[in-house]
Amino acid sequence: MFRNLKLRTKFLASMGLVVLLSFSLVIFILSIKSFDLAKTSAYQIAEETANKNGNYVRAELEVSMDTVRTLSYTFQEMKLSHDINRETINKILIDVLKDNPQFVATWTLWEPNALDGKDAEFINKPGYDKTGRFIPYWSKQNGEFQLEPLVNYDTRGTGDYYLIPKESKRETIIEPYVYPIAGKDVLMASAVVPIIVDGNFVGVVGIDIALDTIQKVISEMRPLETGYVSLISNKGKYVAHKDIFQIGKVVEDNRAKEAINSGESYTTTNKGVYEIYVPINIGRTTTPWSMEVGVPLGIILEKADSIRDFAIIIGVIGLIIIGLTIYLVANTITNQHLLLEMNERRRIEEKALRLASIVETTDDGIIGMTLNGIIIDWNRGAEYIYGYSEVEVIGESIIKLIPDEKRLEHDEILSKIPQGMPMTHYETIRQRKDGQYIHVYLTVSPIKDHSGEIIGASTIVRDVTAQRKLEKEMIRMDQMTLVAEMAASIGHEVRNPMTTVRGFLQLLGERKNSAKYSDYIPLMISELDRANDIITEFLSISRTKTTELARQNLNDIIKCILPLVQVEATNDEKSINLELNRIPDLLLDHKEIRQVILNLARNGLESMGKGGCIVIKTSFADNEVILAVIDEGEGINPEIMDRLGTPFLTTKEKGTGLGLAVCFGIAARHNAKVIAETSPQGSTFFMKFKL
Structure with a gap:
């Protein structure tokens, strides 16, 4: 019978059978997957509920822990400064209680x-x-602040709020306990931080949090309408539960109790209920609590069955629709026009794939975003330039890549996109994930949909940071070359006449009739010596200077020059400290390295006030020997950080601007590099030698 059918009918029958079998298989698989997805979704809802409510509890307890940590630091500083009295501490405790109505009490015990x-x-x-003993316990009752002495603090169990942090010397969240306040027993937990002075335990400070608010919130939670949520302490006690009679009792599941105590997640099925335990880490404590969420399995399976049945119904309807569709379009399948359309579609798809491959493999960053600046596309080039993976930035604002001082510039660029105005080859500054600023070229263009409406913007980013650094270095080297040429001329044309003048001034000073010039001749000789020092610094920068390298240890050179630096420091009522670690020998010019250490140390001494300290440190890391000179000055102006080492750049009243230039020149001759770091607390200059 099949043989007698027309070719078109055979084609329809064959295709219909294949599609029917294929679609039936797909429906079966989808129904199974839908069932599994429904269960997974329910489990995820339970886990998300646990995490969400865990974050709520953590936030409540973190506020208390942050506050009590601040109190501990405050009391430590008061004790160290010997400016401490009981009245002041009581006032601080009252003020904290007044400003934080969610706290039950504030207290300290010394x-x-x-x-x-x-x-x-x-x-x-x-x-x-x-x-x-100083043991004030401040609580608020009927709008008034009440003072009571702490009790039972030496008794194990009821006195754990004092004994545990005393023994561990660590931040602690005390297990829930009942404590009498104004004659009424209150269930609470305590956030406690020890007070450590010079390494010795001198007391504790704490804040009490009533657990009734947390109990009220948690008892009202109903995940998937019939589930429940519980809060459990580190030792497995229920802190909050839908059944108030369970509060204070211990979790029966020993494996769950072990997971809670060690701060691990745990899932189990118990009496037809799916239970998940999620840890809650609080501050710097080592006793995490846990959030338990329970969902009846019947509810989970009921939703899964409903989704599976719905998928089957949709599948059957789909089969009917596909059968009709196959019949209606069968007459056009062999049509030449359809074949041409399919070929055209294939060509377009290949082109799209080709373009997508180019976008993904280019070194330039390509970013797609909405008109509101929300990132929707992110290629590998952008990931390499900015350091963010695609998962980290999709859905985020482009603002996270832009330094604060460039926000207005970005807003101006983005405002022009809806008007169809692109921005091409625009150089600006952007910020990487690690906080580093980079120089980039941007081309920002509008993105249009099929109707020509502008729906977003594309940004092509090229990192030119290395190029800019190279340009700056070339400018600096040109300046160094100029200084070197000047140095050679000055050394020959100026130094010799100055030496002659100095000699005659010394002879005049030795004559008997020179007494009336006795105040001037030393001054003139001093100024000539100063000019000679400047010429010496010029000559130190010269590239043509011969460097006499010999294998020696940097620590030995530092120890050799230390007395000279210490004399200058002592005269200015400052000090020098050494932190010399074991380092390998290097090929060094002894005189030049002495000059580097002397220049950096003098700069540091001049940047500090009386009582300041310079630290000269050596170390070995990443196959580099590192010399570090650390001062306690006011730091370097950020505006000149990129220009350090440029000849004649100085912020000192009598500076020549050649000291650091000399250091950079010597570093270059030793195949080393000079790096500066600065802050309002001081500056550090590193000289790194490659082995």
Whole structure:
């Protein structure tokens, strides 16, 4: 019978059968996948609920921990400065309680006589017990601040809020406990930080948080409508639960309890309920809590079954539609026009793939974004230039790549895109993921849809940072060449006459009738010596200077020149410290390296006030010997950081601007490099020698 059918009918029957079998298989697979996805989705909802509510609890406890950590630092500084008294500390505790209504109480407990040595004067006074120790406990009751002395602090269990941080000397979240406040038992947890002075434990400071607010929030949560949420402490006690009678009881599942105690996630199925435990890490404590979410499996499977049934129904409808479609379009499949259209589509697809390959493999960054600056496309070139992966930036604002001082410039560029105005070959500054600023060329163009409407912008980025650095270095080298030529001329034409003048001035100073010039001749000789020093610095920069290299140790050179630097430091009431680590020998010119150390140390001394300290340090890392000179000055103006080492650049009143230029020149002759880092607390100059 099949043989007698027309060719077109055979074609239709064959295609229909293949499509029917294929689509049936797809429907079956999709229904299975949909079922699995529904279950996975439910599990994810449970996990997301745990994470979300865990973040809420963490935030509540972190506020307390941050506050109490600040109090600990404050009391440490007061103790170290010997500017501490009980009244001031009480006022601080009251102010913190006043500014944070979510806190139940603030308190501190000091070791005997550790505060001010006056415990005996306060025995049995208000807020004190028979020991006289400083143990104030401030709480707010009926709008008034109440002072009570801490109790049971030496008793294991009820006194854990003091004993645990004393023994561990670490930040601690105390397990939930009941504490009497104004005659009423209150369930609470405490955030406690030890007070350490000169390495010694002198007391603790803490903040109490009532757990009733957290209990109220958590008891009302219903993931997937019938689930529940619980908060569990590090030792497995329920802190918050839908059933208030469970609060304070211990989790029955020992494996769950172990996971909670070690800060690990844990999932299990218990009595028809899917349970997930997610750790909550608080501050710098080592006792994480856990958020438990439970969802009945019946609810999960019910939703999964519903999705599977829906997928089957849609599949059957799809089969019917496809069957009709096959019948309607069968007459046109062999049409030449359709074949041409298919060929054209294939050609377009190949072209699109080719262009996509070019975009992905180019070194230039190509970024697509909406008119609001939201990144929607990100190629490998952009990933290499900025350091962000595609996952990290898709959906984020382009603003994260732009330094603050360039935001207005970006807004101006973006405002022109809806008008169809591109920006080509525009040089500016952008910021990498690691915070480094880079020089880039930008070409920003509008993106249009099929109707010609502008729907976004594309940016082509080229990193020219290395090119700009090379240009700056070439300018500096040109300046160095000019200085070298000047040095050669000055050394020959000026130095010799100056030496003659100095000699005659010394002879005049030795004559008997020169007494009336005694105040002037030394001054003139001093100024000639200063001019001679400047000429010497000129000559040090010259490229033609012969460098006499010999294998020696940088530490030995530093020790050799140390007395000279220490004399200058002592005269200015400053100091020099050495941190010399074991380093390999290098090929060095002894005199030139002495000059580098002397120049850098003098610059550091001149940048500091009295009492300042210079640290000269050596180290070996990444196959480099590193010399570091660290000062405690006010730092270098950021505007001149890129120009350091340029001849005649100086910020000193009597400086020549040649000292650092000499250092850069010597570094170049030793195949080394000079790097500067600065901040308002001081500057560090590194000289790095490659082995």
